[in-house]
Amino acid sequence: MATLEQLAKYVGGELSGLDVGKSDGDIKQVATLDDAQEGQIAFLFDRGYRKFLKITRASAVVLREQDAEGCPVPAIITKDPYLAYAKIAGYLNPSRATSGSIHFSAVVHDKAKVDPTADIAANSVIENDVVIGANVLIGPGCVIGEGAEIDDYTRLVANVTVCHHVSIGKRSLIHPGAVVGSDGFGLARDGAAWVKIPQIGSVTIGDDVEIGANTTIDRGAIKDTIIENGVKLDNQVQVAHNVRIGEHSALAGCVGVAGSATIGKRCMLGGGVGIAGHLEIADDVTITGMSMVTKTIKEAGAYSSGWSVREARQWRRTVARVHRLDSTDNKV
Amino acid sequence: MATLEQLAKYVGGELSGLDVGKSDGDIKQVATLDDAQEGQIAFLFDRGYRKFLKITRASAVVLREQDAEGCPVPAIITKDPYLAYAKIAGYLNPSRATSGSIHFSAVVHDKAKVDPTADIAANSVIENDVVIGANVLIGPGCVIGEGAEIDDYTRLVANVTVCHHVSIGKRSLIHPGAVVGSDGFGLARDGAAWVKIPQIGSVTIGDDVEIGANTTIDRGAIKDTIIENGVKLDNQVQVAHNVRIGEHSALAGCVGVAGSATIGKRCMLGGGVGIAGHLEIADDVTITGMSMVTKTIKEAGAYSSGWSVREARQWRRTVARVHRLDSTDNKV
Amino acid sequence: MATLEQLAKYVGGELSGLDVGKSDGDIKQVATLDDAQEGQIAFLFDRGYRKFLKITRASAVVLREQDAEGCPVPAIITKDPYLAYAKIAGYLNPSRATSGSIHFSAVVHDKAKVDPTADIAANSVIENDVVIGANVLIGPGCVIGEGAEIDDYTRLVANVTVCHHVSIGKRSLIHPGAVVGSDGFGLARDGAAWVKIPQIGSVTIGDDVEIGANTTIDRGAIKDTIIENGVKLDNQVQVAHNVRIGEHSALAGCVGVAGSATIGKRCMLGGGVGIAGHLEIADDVTITGMSMVTKTIKEAGAYSSGWSVREARQWRRTVARVHRLDSTDNKV
Numbered sequence: 001m002a003t004l005e006q007l008a009k010y011v012g013g014e015l016s017g018l019d020v021g022k023s024d025g026d027i028k029q030v031a032t033l034d035d036a037q038e039g040q041i042a043f044l045f046d047r048g049y050r051k052f053l054k055i056t057r058a059s060a061v062v063l064r065e066q067d068a069e070g071c072p073v074p075a076i077i078t079k080d081p082y083l084a085y086a087k088i089a090g091y092l093n094p095s096r097a098t099s100g101s102i103h104f105s106a107v108v109h110d111k112a113k114v115d116p117t118a119d120i121a122a123n124s125v126i127e128n129d130v131v132i133g134a135n136v137l138i139g140p141g142c143v144i145g146e147g148a149e150i151d152d153y154t155r156l157v158a159n160v161t162v163c164h165h166v167s168i169g170k171r172s173l174i175h176p177g178a179v180v181g182s183d184g185f186g187l188a189r190d191g192a193a194w195v196k197i198p199q200i201g202s203v204t205i206g207d208d209v210e211i212g213a214n215t216t217i218d219r220g221a222i223k224d225t226i227i228e229n230g231v232k233l234d235n236q237v238q239v240a241h242n243v244r245i246g247e248h249s250a251l252a253g254c255v256g257v258a259g260s261a262t263i264g265k266r267c268m269l270g271g272g273v274g275i276a277g278h279l280e281i282a283d284d285v286t287i288t289g290m291s292m293v294t295k296t297i298k299e300a301g302a303y304s305s306g307w308s309v310r311e312a313r314q315w316r317r318t319v320a321r322v323h324r325l326d327s328t329d330n331k332v
Numbered sequence: 333m334a335t336l337e338q339l340a341k342y343v344g345g346e347l348s349g350l351d352v353g354k355s356d357g358d359i360k361q362v363a364t365l366d367d368a369q370e371g372q373i374a375f376l377f378d379r380g381y382r383k384f385l386k387i388t389r390a391s392a393v394v395l396r397e398q399d400a401e402g403c404p405v406p407a408i409i410t411k412d413p414y415l416a417y418a419k420i421a422g423y424l425n426p427s428r429a430t431s432g433s434i435h436f437s438a439v440v441h442d443k444a445k446v447d448p449t450a451d452i453a454a455n456s457v458i459e460n461d462v463v464i465g466a467n468v469l470i471g472p473g474c475v476i477g478e479g480a481e482i483d484d485y486t487r488l489v490a491n492v493t494v495c496h497h498v499s500i501g502k503r504s505l506i507h508p509g510a511v512v513g514s515d516g517f518g519l520a521r522d523g524a525a526w527v528k529i530p531q532i533g534s535v536t537i538g539d540d541v542e543i544g545a546n547t548t549i550d551r552g553a554i555k556d557t558i559i560e561n562g563v564k565l566d567n568q569v570q571v572a573h574n575v576r577i578g579e580h581s582a583l584a585g586c587v588g589v590a591g592s593a594t595i596g597k598r599c600m601l602g603g604g605v606g607i608a609g610h611l612e613i614a615d616d617v618t619i620t621g622m623s624m625v626t627k628t629i630k631e632a633g634a635y636s637s638g639w640s641v642r643e644a645r646q647w648r649r650t651v652a653r654v655h656r657l658d659s660t661d662n663k664v
Numbered sequence: 665m666a667t668l669e670q671l672a673k674y675v676g677g678e679l680s681g682l683d684v685g686k687s688d689g690d691i692k693q694v695a696t697l698d699d700a701q702e703g704q705i706a707f708l709f710d711r712g713y714r715k716f717l718k719i720t721r722a723s724a725v726v727l728r729e730q731d732a733e734g735c736p737v738p739a740i741i742t743k744d745p746y747l748a749y750a751k752i753a754g755y756l757n758p759s760r761a762t763s764g765s766i767h768f769s770a771v772v773h774d775k776a777k778v779d780p781t782a783d784i785a786a787n788s789v790i791e792n793d794v795v796i797g798a799n800v801l802i803g804p805g806c807v808i809g810e811g812a813e814i815d816d817y818t819r820l821v822a823n824v825t826v827c828h829h830v831s832i833g834k835r836s837l838i839h840p841g842a843v844v845g846s847d848g849f850g851l852a853r854d855g856a857a858w859v860k861i862p863q864i865g866s867v868t869i870g871d872d873v874e875i876g877a878n879t880t881i882d883r884g885a886i887k888d889t890i891i892e893n894g895v896k897l898d899n900q901v902q903v904a905h906n907v908r909i910g911e912h913s914a915l916a917g918c919v920g921v922a923g924s925a926t927i928g929k930r931c932m933l934g935g936g937v938g939i940a941g942h943l944e945i946a947d948d949v950t951i952t953g954m955s956m957v958t959k960t961i962k963e964a965g966a967y968s969s970g971w972s973v974r975e976a977r978q979w980r981r982t983v984a985r986v987h988r989l990d991s992t993d994n995k996v
Contacts (some may be wrong), residue, residue, distance in 0.1 A: 030532070030573070033552055057843045080770050086520035086527040093530040103926075105439050107769050107786040107804075109682035122439040122457045123473075125786045125804040138438075140457040140475045141493070141787075143804045143822040143840070157491045157514070158457075158475040161805070161823045161840035161877075172529075176475070176493035176511040177546065179840040182821070182877035184915065185898040187751035192912050192930055193894050195750040196756040196874065200694070210528065211516035213493075214568075214841065216877040216899040222696050230525050234517040235548040236570045236878075238900045238917040238935075248524050252517065253570040254588040254606070254902070256918040258953075266524055271570075271588050272606045272624075274918070275955045287973060289590075290606045290624045292936075292954045294972040307983065308621060308626040314633035314990075319639065322991040325653040326646075331446040362864070364886050418852035418859040418879040425862040437771050454771040454789045454926040455805075472789040472807045473769075473825070489846070490807045491825045505860075508825035508843040509878065542860065545825075545846035545899075558912070562857050566849040568902045568920070578858050584849065585902040586920040586938070598856055603902075603920050604938045604956075621922075622938045622956045640958040641951060644966035651971065657985040658978075 001026045002091060004060050004074055007041065011080035011087050013062065019070055027059060030089045045082040062088070094140065098135045106138075121158075133170070145181065151207070163219060169207035179212040180205065184218040184225075184241025184259060195220060199241060200241065206230070212237060213254070221259075226267070246283065334423060336392050336406055339373065345394065345410035348354045351402055358390060361420045377414040379437075394420070427487065430467045438470075446504075465502070477513065483539070495551065501539035501561065509546040512537065514549040516557075516573025516591060529553060531573060538562070544569060548658050560597070568594070578615065665690045666755060668724050668738055671705065675751050677742035678725065681735055691723060694753045709746040726752070758820065762799045785822075791875065797834070809845065815871070827883060833871035833893065841878040844869065848882040848889075848905025848923060861885060863905060868893070870977075876901060876917070885923075892929070 004027060008015045010280065012318060031040035033049050036058030044053055044063040053061065053071060062076045062084045078084045086268060098119040106120045109297065112130040117215035120126060121140040130144050133152035138144065142156045145164035150156075154172040163181030173309070186197030201220025205227045212235035220242045227239070230248040238256040239245070245257070246265035250268070254268050258277035263269075267281060270289030275281070287293060291305040310318065336359060340347045361371035368390030368470060376385055376395040385393065394408045394416045405651035410416045430451040433618035434440060440453045444462040452458060453472040462476045470476065474488045477496035480659025481536055482488075486504040494500065495513030506512070518529030538561035543549070547569040550557060557566075557573055562580040570588040571577070577589070578597035587601050591607035595601075600604060602621030607613070609624065619625060623637040642650065668691060672679045693703035697713050700722030707767035708717055708727040717725065717735060726740045727750045744746045762783040766772060770784045776794040784790060785804040787892030794808050797816035802808065806820045810826035812819075818836040826832065838844070840951070850861030865884025870893035875881070879901040883889060889905055891897075894912040902920040903909070909921070919933050922941035927933075931945060934953030937944040943957065948964035952958060974982065 030554065031770045035555070046625050055421075074650045080520075083520040083522055083527060086522075086529040089532065090528065093532055103439070105437075105769075107767070122796040123455050123787050123805075127804075140459075141455075141473060141491075141805060141823075143787075145822070150762075157493075157495070158477070159473075159491060159511075159805075159823060161821075163821070163840065170582065173515075175514040176495065176575070176843055177509055177878065179823075179899075182839040182899065183837075185876065185896070187896055188744075188747040190747055190750075192898055193872075194752065194914065195747060196911060197750040200753065200757055208525075213511040213550070213879050214509065214546050214900075216841070218877070218899065222694065223699070232517070232519055232526055234570075235511075235514065235550065236546075236568065236900065238898075240898075240917060248526060250519060250526065253572060254586070254918070258917070271590055271608075272604075272936075276935075276953060286976075288976060289608060289626070291973045292970050293954070294714060294970075295757055297973075303973040304976040304979040305973040306626075307637040307639070307971070309623045309629075309635035309637040310987070312599070312618075312620060312636045315636040317990055318987060322654060322986060323642070323650060325657075325989075326649055328966040331516075362886060367887070412852075415852040415854055415859060418850070418854075418861040421862045421864065422860065425864055437770070455807075464913075473787075473805060473823075474793075489825075489827070490809070491805075491823060491843075505847075507846040508827065509846075509880070510840055540857075544849065545843040545882070546841065546878050564849070564851055564858055566845075566902075566904075567846065567882065567899065568878075580858060582851060582858065585904060585922070586918070603922055604936075604939075607750050621940060621958070638956050638958075639969040639971070641955045641961075641967035641969040644950075644952060644968040647968040654986060655974070655982060657980055657989075 001028050003027070004041075004076065007060075007088050007091065008076045010091055011062075011084040013076035013084060016075045016077050018074050022034055027058060027088075029092055030085065031058060033058065033061070041076075041088060043081050043085040045080075052053065063123070094133070095137075097265055098137050103140075107208065113177065115152075128166070148181070163203075165202045166219070167202065168205040169209065171207055172205060172209040172211070173248065174211045175215075175235070176212040178211045178218045180211065181219045182216060184221050186221050186241065186259075203227070204257065206247075209233075215239075225274075234271075240277065333360050335359070336373075336408065339392075339420050340408045343394070343408065343410055343416040343422055345408040345416060348400055348407045348409050350406050351455065357391060357539060359420075359424070362417065363390060363422055365390065365393070375413050375417040377412075377417065387564055427469075430469050434473075437453075444476075447484075469486070471508075480513070495535075497534045498537070498539040498551070499534065501541065502541070504541040505536060506543045507545040507547075507567070510543045511548045512543065513551045514548060516553050518553050518573065518591075533557065533574065535559070541565075547571075550591075572609065584621070616660075665692050667691070668705075668740065671724075671738045671752050674739065674755055675726075675742055675748040677740035677748060680732055680739045680741050684739050689723060691752075693756055694749065697722065697725070700986060705752060707745050707749040709744075709749065746957065755759070762801050767804075779816075803840075812845070813863070827867075829866045830869070830883070831866065832869040833873065835871055836869060836873040836875070837901070838875045839877040839879075842875045843877065843880045845883045847879060848885050850885050850905065850923075865889065865906065867891070870911075873897075879903075882923075898935075904941065916953070 026040040032043040033052035036042040044059035102120040105124040108126040110129045114132040114311040115134045118136040124142040127146040129147040133180040137155040139158040141159040147165040151170040158176045166181035178180035183199040187194040206229035215237040217239040218241040226244045228247040232250040234253040240259040242260040249267040251269045252271040276294045281317040286302040288304040360371040365374040368374040379588035417474040423498035431524035434452040435454040440458040445463040447466045450468040457476040459477040459478040463481040469487040472492035473491040478496040483502045519526040544567035549571040550573040554576045558576045560579040564582040566585040572591040576593040581599040583601045584603040589607040594612045596615035604622040608626045618634040620636040692703040696707040697716035700706040706722035766784040767786040770818040772790040773792045778796040779798045782800040788806040791810040793811040795813040801819040803822040811829040815834040822840045829929040830845035846906040847863040851858040876899035881903040882905040890908045892911040895915040898917040904923040906924040913931040915933045916935040921939040926944045928947035936954040940958045
């Protein structure tokens, strides 16, 4: 709960239209322009939603200066209403504070060091020599392997597996079903059969990292797999051994990154993108959805290799025509 | 166990050939034509398997009228033997009834409301204010977050995570490792870094929905993610925040649907398909495997953008030829 | 820990240069050429790393004969240093032996048969009629369904779900979050709705199989899904019902194999590959990353259908040019 004044100050915006429409009561929650009720604040960041501004019943609205004219309710004026939305939603919906409780059904090894402010939820398992920092939340059903370290304010929602000796920084957030520190896929051929290569490296996760549901991050073969500060991984992402992902890069759902690939800082990878092993991607690279990267990318910019659907019969004709290109070529 | 007569009645088929081959004993199980034994019933829905009809040792066979001639065993005649297979297999293999037992190792919050007919299996966790309906099965290792509601006859097999305030309808089935209600991937840029957008919406799952192993469904940013009645999701599917999937649509393995996409009713998405965010797909749309959809599809029909393999050297030549199209174009 | 002599013997290599550089002390661990310290052994299998050979501080190095000249430390000469790396790393990092302990928090059914040498870790669940072999490790949070059998020396790391009646061979290794034996995606249309086909088959996993984190393997509709000996599956792989994967085939991360597909022996599937259902892939087939296979492949060899990224504007131009091929065709 907050006053509009507090929120404006929090996001560095300017108040406007306090004389119109609604009383300046407490703001309790964020909402969409069309659904907002008394006590809620809405946001106009997509011009397509401008039509809802006139009819909104929100107690206040956050918008750009150029959209403010005729706004029927009090407003916070800001250059980036989307960022203001993120900040205000966070302000009004803080993470629940930990209470320093260890559920009786949790299994915590004698030699684990758990900060007294941390919460360990039901049926979770904390193995030997684990270090759990201040205000950490280990949700129900999580398993933290021997020697792993989880730093202050990091939260594991539920059923997360953190394997032995993995290190996770501060204020990170790991969603259900994620696995951090599974063995890398290291194999050597011995005739027809494979010999497993023990994966003796680990995983180092920085601060403010988010790891999506059922995402997997493998431990390194010899050195560590490294996820730098501020990296955001969506659900079902696969990060192979010895990958390094640079600060503030964001990988959308179902991305796969093969072994020893290095991704730069502030990169954005669309859903389903595949990155081959042993290559480098520069800082500030954007890869559009379902594209494949098989060579090093040295320059910032946007890259693509995805095909978008056509009506199936037309697509089959196009494919056939492409396959005929070779013969055409030969004739010419 | 059932008599052939009972099964014919159950699927609305006609009995035929009761005078041939085998005695009309009880049918205990379904089987394939080539493997069936005494007491089993087999099905001919694929003409390619017609050769096995003559030699089958099944006690009975289900087939179309046009395939019935010369069938050496009693038969049920039906227009859709595949549907009859589904129904008869279901009849002979009912889900185990619940017994109203809560395993001593399960952790059930005092304020959770668990119907006395529901089963809560070992090492599962039921949090505060959860509502569990009649004959619900919560398998071992599941975590049901605060305030979630699971309606009658729904079954969670094992190690499923249902996050706080998620709502699941009747007779749904959720396979191991699935996660329902994880945070959507909502981020706003603040300079180089990302600010997390709290995901205060939830997930609403309808009746008769099936959710595959390790499939993930994110909660909405403000409003709910919605999975309508009868939707079937295979394994490793990723459904992002605020997606809506219409009744009876079926998504095969590894499909990814990005945020705020709307998929119509009775759609069929092949394995590995990717759907971009903020678009709409009409009812009765089929997308073939590994295709990508980046624009709204307004008409029912089949759509594709996948390429199927060629011998690698030939493929490389084709790719090179395609990339030369631009220059060719310029020359012409 | 081992002497260099022991290691040379173990990998069938020849000792060389024992008179140079370092004392022949015990080797404790493997390392990279550039990071290795006293007591560690490094490997030269990639010519690109040859520059580090001169400056390595490893106690010993494994390399090919042609790379041995000028090696500043004792060496093991072998034809395949990568295989030697796998073997030596395995020798120096053996799996921890089981101790025959069942954690007090594990729930083991009275009628389960657990070999006295097996370990059952915290908060795992072993259901009715399960058979656990000698020296098996069931890690924390695992669920083993009714009637499943897990043979000697197989290890389940943590939070693994093995469904009812699944059979797993000897010395296999299953990583966290993997699901073996979930229902196949079997549905029959009944008007607009779907009727579920009970999946009464199971899964048979051979010996020496590795199953990656969050990988899913569905049980068969009637007969079993079969993973033959020595198969290696990376993370997030999806194997549908009634698939058969031949001996020693290796599937990289995010591969999806649709129902009833048969993959031969010694095949290698790159990351993100999709295999359609009801087809066969011959032995010794390699499929490059993100390719799709929609028809039977009868001949060994390499196959592709993936596109690698270009700068986005160029790619859009290429795509547009390809779509214009049809009209071009018509004109000509």
